[in-house]
Amino acid sequence: LRILQPIWASKTETATRVRGRIESILDWAEHRGYRSGKNPAAWDGNLEFELPSPTKLKKRKKRHHPALPYLRVGAFMADLRSRQGVSIRALEWGILTATRSQEIRGARHSEINLQLKRWTIPKERMKLEKDHVVPLSEATLALYECLPVRPGCDLLFPAPESGGELTDAALSELIDGMHERDLSRDGIGYLDPVQDRVAPPHGFR
Numbered sequence: 001l002r003i004l005q006p007i008w009a010s011k012t013e014t015a016t017r018v019r020g021r022i023e024s025i026l027d028w029a030e031h032r033g034y035r036s037g038k039n040p041a042a043w044d045g046n047l048e049f050e051l052p053s054p055t056k057l058k059k060r061k062k063r064h065h066p067a068l069p070y071l072r073v074g075a076f077m078a079d080l081r082s083r084q085g086v087s088i089r090a091l092e093w094g095i096l097t098a099t100r101s102q103e104i105r106g107a108r109h110s111e112i113n114l115q116l117k118r119w120t121i122p123k124e125r126m127k128l129e130k131d132h133v134v135p136l137s138e139a140t141l142a143l144y145e146c147l148p149v150r151p152g153c154d155l156l157f158p159a160p161e162s163g164g165e166l167t168d169a170a171l172s173e174l175i176d177g178m179h180e181r182d183l184s185r186d187g188i189g190y191l192d193p194v195q196d197r198v199a200p201p202h203g204f205r
Contacts, residue, residue, distance in 0.1 A: 004019055012054050026039050026040070065199075065202045065205075066198065066199045067192055067199050069192075069193060079182065086157050087171060089143065091104075091171050093143060096137060097134050097136070099134065101201050102168075107119070107121075107156040108156060109155075109156060112156075114141070118135055120133050150163065175198060175200065179198045
């Protein structure tokens with residue numbers, strides 16, 4: 001309880017995993033004869049009486065990612081397309097394909113089939129660990145045709161300096177910068193009006 005209580009409500013997912021690992025270690029220790037008696041990390045009939053249900057805690061904390069009102073997306077895309085840079089094109093690609101940051105940053109030329117107009121993301125980069133096929137719209141194909149190719153690099157959006165994948169922060173910081181720039185021009189920025197927060201890349205999904 002001293003280990004779990006400080007993080008049970010604030011970091012519920014991590015805390016439940018920690019509890020499970022402690023339980024497994026203590027079960028193993030009992031099997032090997034290092035300890036005996038009831039496992040103090042067991043949930044059923046034990047910690048369930050001391051800690052709130054993790055399922056209820058997760059439901060209580062769950063909320064949607066901030067997102068732009070759809071009427072603002074056109075203005076955002078026009079602003080985005082007026083700019084140049086690898087992270088800018090990566091964000092545009094992500095919006096057009098409704099994919100996650102990890103999938104965008106790891107996108108490779110070898111995954112694109114122009115004849116079938118599709119992008120196959122391997123399971124290693126998918127949250128559900130299954131290959132995912134993304135149909136490519138005409139706008140996405142036009143963007144792809146304009147991407148510069150870096151010799152010896154298969155990434156669609158290599159980081160300018162290292163040639164490796166862009167950082168996750170690169171896309172979020174880009175939107176933050178666009179928001180501040182729009183405000184400086186007496187615009188209204190790119191906020192989710194309900195949450196009063198800048199829309200992150202994931203919000204466009």
